[in-house]
Amino acid sequence: MTASFLPPKRILMGPGPSDVPQRVLDAMARPTIGHLDPAFVDLMEQIKAMLRMAFRTENALTFPVSAPGSAGMEMCFVNLVEPGDKVIVCRNGVFGGRMLENVKRTGGVPVVVDDAWGAAVDPQKVRDAFKSNPDAKVLAFVHAETSTGAQSDAAALAKIAQEAGALTILDCVTSLGGTPVLLDQWRIDAAYSGSQKCLSCTPGLSPVSFSERAIEKIKARKTPVQSWFLDLNLVLGYWQSAGKRTYHHTAPINPMYGLHESLVMLEEEGLENSWARHRAMHEKLKAGLEGLGLRYVVEESARLPQLNSIYVPEGVDEAAIRSRLLSEFNLEIGAGLGDMAGKIWRIGLMGYSAKQANIDLCLQALSACLEKSAAGA
């Protein structure tokens, strides 16, 4: 017989999921109701309204996809890219690379703008790409690269796309709630995020938002959307006003309770206060990490407060340290991905994890493990 699963109590300072507050956990344990229940319809309307607050948008089509951020990403591409459409994709980390995969699989024609991992996307390169490809229909980039901790200038990049008459797809998985994401001010056409980063909900939901221009493009498609599950033409009916609601799929009820509560908490704190808290906690962590002699991967101007990538000191077995942090301190931090595997650590300060107690624990634990490592070497 299998026993019930009792997870260890961890402190989550990796690249996500972040710590989930008890209020959000409690919300997820409330009684399940049907997805067509009038009470659930109310819940959906409230979630949509609060997501608009978080995204700083008036977009009517703003809702959580019933699947993780990678499905939110795919929803943007399969709906906005038709076979043959040229798409400029900026790649400065893992998630730009995943965007490129999505363009290929929708039959789009990708034009790749590469920047070094750890650097921001270079607006001049994007300008040049549009100059060489005036027929490009979409620009896609990652606002906050979770694989490196670099933040790109979304306002500047979106402006280049607008001047070229192209739509913009924005990955704001790691930025939403932690640093300014201003969809309407930047005139973003499609954005996707995740529930498990600066919103501090359980993973598995992907908030998305689409502009009127994006909806026009979707309605004017000449080819059907290749995915049934992610076809916005169908989802539109499901998420539109309560009176006309039709059945599309069965929404994940209890995770939606959790997302609702995490957005209520964001509303209570205030979005700008949340940004300020992430910034302030980052400054404290940074001072401590530098005090331990650790160096940042990303240069200061492009550094994300909520994701601190630092180089592993030479001669240190990074996996052994992470393993010790987990087993001795119940502390999770992230490893490097791709080319950065083995070379960096990624320390998250996202949502509920962005607090003094976590910083204290992290610095103390890292210090202890690095000392031991040095003593053992």
Add this chain to the structure above:
Amino acid sequence: MTASFLPPKRILMGPGPSDVPQRVLDAMARPTIGHLDPAFVDLMEQIKAMLRMAFRTENALTFPVSAPGSAGMEMCFVNLVEPGDKVIVCRNGVFGGRMLENVKRTGGVPVVVDDAWGAAVDPQKVRDAFKSNPDAKVLAFVHAETSTGAQSDAAALAKIAQEAGALTILDCVTSLGGTPVLLDQWRIDAAYSGSQKCLSCTPGLSPVSFSERAIEKIKARKTPVQSWFLDLNLVLGYWQSAGKRTYHHTAPINPMYGLHESLVMLEEEGLENSWARHRAMHEKLKAGLEGLGLRYVVEESARLPQLNSIYVPEGVDEAAIRSRLLSEFNLEIGAGLGDMAGKIWRIGLMGYSAKQANIDLCLQALSACLEKSAAGA
């Protein structure tokens, strides 16, 4: 300011979600851990083992998709169907129709076998379809049509496909855990289900299972899978043995706790005992419904115990009755879909909802509302 969401306490006797037991709700409120945490890897292995028990299979590739059943359906089609592949699709309700949509969107060539809504799929028609289409590569059908309550003979249908050398895709969303689903005995190649029916977990996860033959077909594909999120070539790496685990997407941690607990409960009860309970509760509900003069939509031989479709008596405003059941008794039952909208009710006896107390409430409440309706008419 938005207030925390406090859902009403409902009794869920619709077509799903079903009542979620307190143990499963409590499990979902346990502390979130990372998706790469060794403890989460253990959880995943246990879920996979228990799903094999529920599916009656030894298939190594058995796991929950991080999204609802319609994404599980799409995973089966986008991986097993290549552009140009002929697929025989049986359509005797809404979900057969959705399968057809999936075939079209993957570029497959559908051959539709139609049966009346409320009837089982006719094996002779499938035999004839293979005779006219000996080059058909896949047979797809719904085991338990959630839109009508009809069960088809999966063993007989799968056998026809095997004799024709075709693969079989099985929708067992509503049957898994409630009536026998015997993947290995029937030699099914791909099956998908949902967490929110007879497993009584929250909606949002889709257990799937793939045979070795299916995996061979996927590995031998000439074209890439059109979906990144659902590409089994990538997911294989994520769900394979713990030692080699790679990052694909962030799994929905807390819903996985819930699914684990619901499978532990199924293991404790015993799969065959669960089937027997669904059958016994169905007999009781049936006696009561017939006592109220209500008639079943599906003929007895094809009737699903866990989904009881009955005709709305003539002259009765069915929506008004459902609304009264919900507001006065906190009882949810389902309406008809498609052509059956307004004509039938669907009363679920799935998982934790399949119990005497629910039957008593349902019969009492229905009786009261129908009497009032007659008095008012």
